[in-house]
Amino acid sequence: MxxxxxxxxxxxxxxxxxxxxxxxxxxxxxxxxxxxxxxxxxxxxxxxxxxxxxxxxxxxxxxxxxxxxxxxxxxxxxVPGCQWHTYRSAIVVRAGEGPDTLAACRGARAACNAPDSHSGMNALRHAVAPLARAGRFFGEVIHTGSHLASLAAVSAGEADVAAIDCVTLAYAAEHHPELVAGVRQIGATPAVAxxxxxxxxxxxxxxxxxxxxxxxxxxxxxxxxxxxxxxxxxxxxxxxxxxxxxxxxxxxxxxxxxxxx
The missing domain is CATH 3.40.190 (D-Maltodextrin-Binding Protein; domain 2)
Incomplete structure (x- = not known):
């Protein structure tokens, strides 16, 4: 994984x-x-x-x-975001020009690694749910296939926001620093196992x-x-x-x- x-x-x-x-x-x-x-x-x-x-x-x-x-x-x-046996997702936007809050992402393009992912889908869905109106919040959801691809999409401006597994984010910072340099964290999801x-x-x-x-x-x-x-x-x-x-x-x-x- x-x-x-x-x-x-x-x-x-x-x-x-x-x-x-x-x-x-x-x-x-x-x-x-x-x-x-x-x-x-x-x-x-x-x-x-x-x-x-x-x-x-x-x-x-x-x-x-x-x-x-x-x-x-x-x-x-x-890694940052992990405590004991739990982890979180980091909610990231494009560095510099991205929105400052999740609420400001209304109508934006979200990148999601997979529809059956907790860190990329379920955790982000939970975070967005209080902000949704009539069952919608984002303007578009792009399924990228991986957290690395989601980071690349946000960094390149192909998407505006994504939720990234904090372990993957830590690995990416070490092994793919150019991807992490292109994003900025604006929030985190609740910790789960x-x-x-x-x-x-x-x-x-x-x-x-x-x-x-x-x-x-x-x-x-x-x-x-x-x-x-x-x-x-x-x-x-x-x-x-x-x-x-x-x-x-x-x-x-x-x-x-x-x-x-």
């Missing part, structure tokens, strides 16, 4: 490989698989019965994925515990990897920890703002 550069992708693969090595010593084989880039392929991958380690967004989790998976844990990142690490429902509790323990040990043993990923720990969590994500969707709906538009 956070492969925002080739070097970061390599670090995430390293973490997976360390987990695989740990599990192999107990007779469990873990093989890395690329689920594909499109949303349908990713959702299908999350539902595979042999899936032992992946990361999902909290919004799909509470919108139907939960019965198919077990939670391995929730990441604890060391971070993107969960998941396994198939077929994985029993002891195996899930071993996967989490292997991830924590790998991070503990490699301080440099931990710093590059900005990932301090993987803490135990439950689906109930993600109910605030559902609550934000419900609140927007009750205000008559069921869709980001």
């Amino acid at each position: 956070y492969n925002v550069s080739a070097s970061l992708r390599a670090d995430w693969v390293t973490l997976i490989e360390r987990v695989a090595q740990s599990l192999q010593r107990t007779g469990v084989m873990l093989t890395a698989v690329d689920p594909g880039d499109d949303a349908a392929a990713l959702h299908a991958f999350w539902r595979r019965e042999d899936m032992l380690l992946s990361q999902a967004c909290g919004y799909p989790l509470v919108q139907g994925l939960a019965p198919h998976v077990r939670l391995i844990g929730t990441p604890r990142f060391r 971070g993107l969960p690490f998941i396994a198939s429902r077929r994985a029993d509790a002891p195996l899930v515990h071993r996967v989490r323990a292997a991830m924590r040990q790998a991070l503990h043993d490699d301080a440099a990897l931990r710093v590059r990923l900005r990932l301090e720990d993987v803490v135990p969590s439950a689906v109930a920890d993600y109910q605030p994500v559902s609550g934000m969707a419900l609140e927007a709906g009750l205000r008559g703002y069921g869709a980001l538009n």
Whole structure:
């Protein structure tokens, strides 16, 4: 979920490989698989019965994925906007000439990474709901496919506002500083549990515990990897920890703002 550069992708693969090595010593084989880039392929991958380690967004989790998976844990990142195991979205506009408040974005063009994203869609919808009139607020919503593309759209003037996962924003500041230099933060959304690490429902509790323990040990043993990923720990969590994500969707709906538009 956070492969925002080739070097970061390599670090995430390293973490997976360390987990695989740990599990192999107990007779469990873990093989890395690329689920594909499109949303349908990713959702299908999350539902595979042999899936032992992946990361999902909290919004799909509470919108139907939960019965198919077990939670391995929730990441604890060391980045601005994260506290313990929670994260926020930063609401950003174009640097210099963008609006100063979310209310001033009425009629503007919003960039959204994906319609099933909490950080890019659900959190922004919740923030906008009190300001909407007759179920509308923005003049146009552009689906970009990724937070990096949303940052690029806002920076280039192709969109006016976007909600960006604060972890992605921190990674982008380091690996794509030109994108972050082109935007300015005007707000933040409420904190919710971070993107969960998941396994198939077929994985029993002891195996899930071993996967989490292997991830924590790998991070503990490699301080440099931990710093590059900005990932301090993987803490135990439950689906109930993600109910605030559902609550934000419900609140927007009750205000008559069921869709980001």
